[in-house]
Amino acid sequence: MPLNAWTSWPLREALSREDRNGVRRWIGRGLRILVLVGLLWSTFADRVFRGWGLVAGIAGLALSVLAFVGFFRMTLRCRLWPSVALLLVLEAIAFACHAYGARLPAIVLWCVCAITAMERLPLSAALPCAVASLGVYAALNTDNWLVTTATTVGLALAGYVLRLDSEARGNAHRLLAQERAARKAEAETAALAERGRIAREIHDVLAHSLSAQLVHLEAARLLIQHSTDLETDRAKLLERVVACRSMAREGLDGTREALSALRGEIAPVEDFLRELTAAEGARLDVAGEHRALAPEAALAVRRVAQEALTNVRKHAPGARVSVRLEYTEGYVGLVVRDSGGRGKPGELARSGSGYGLLGMRERAELLGGTLESGPDEEGFVVRLRVPA
Secondary structure (H helix, E strand, O other): OOHHHHHOOOOHHHHHOOOOOHHHHHHHHHHHHHHHHHHHHHHHHOOOOOOHHHHHHHHHHHHHHHHHHHHHHHHHOOOHHHHHHHHHHHHHHHHHHHHHOOHHHHHHHHHHHHHHHHHHOOHHHHHHHHHHHHHHHHHHOOOOHHHHHHHHHHHHHHHHHHHHHHHHHHHHHHHHHHHHHHHHHHHHHHHHHHHHHHHHHHHHHHHHHHHHHHHHHHHHHHHHHHOOOOOOOHHHHHHHHHHHHHHHHHHHHHHHHHHHHHOOOOOOHHHHHHHHHHHHOOEEEEEOOOOOOOHHHHHHHHHHHHHHHHHHHHHOOOOOEEEEEEEEOOEEEEEEEEOOOOOOOHHHHHOOOOOHHHHHHHHHHHOOOEEEEEEOOOOEEEEEEEEO
């Protein structure tokens, strides 16, 4: 047996008995009350205590109850020497009862002291206390020696079994508390992850929509600022305003789509890409065997496609754009490549937050995938690869 098993206290959960339900607690209290009432009746009915002896008996009873209450509290606080001192007080009361002729209360006190010491004290202190109590009981008991020996051994085993039972209940209670704490932490982590997911979705939708609107608003501002004849440029301004309205509708639709995706309701990726590339004048190719994607992977593909096409509009106006969706074993890939713009980005390239691709890369990495972007042979390429 390890050294700490001799010196360590029983678990606090075992000593406090907090895991016991109300019915079990009341049954235990009822049994103790019945035993106490029966003991008092048998003691005082025989008129062992008379006169001042009766007063001393009542005082000894009150002192025993207080000593037991104090012993339970001291063991709950893991205070060894006060607990042992209270046990000695109970032993002394048992000796006084035996000396006065109250043999039954003395035997009960010695037996109870032995059992509670084995149940609630460290083994290094419980064994000497239990041996002392049961030794006194065996020495002063005048019954048959075989009965006395069997009773002594049975009480010692009973105390040890109660200790093992309380330890088992204490361990179960502690494991249950740890499991509840782990579940609570897991629920909090899941809630934080879900909040982060919702924040990313809202950010990505609004960033795409607002940056696209800024592109057209900036173009309208430049037309107004540098135009010499607003009537001539009226058609261009109207075109930009209509485009802004279209982007606003697109942002609203994207927000609704993000909310639907968070609920697990999402349209196929291919349909979305067809509509997006048709609106942007890009070419779409699909390679591999089509299959349904997880909502997180589908959203990542959608957002990367939107961000990449938005960047083409801002930084490479007039460029030819090709979008390729690839289904591979265990993964889905997206490649957005442009041929380089024929126009100058000018002030339009400075619109937007500048964190689009960085946010897309973080989204891909959270899913266990990758996102690469950089110059290509002619223009710029964005490659996404996520598990699906």
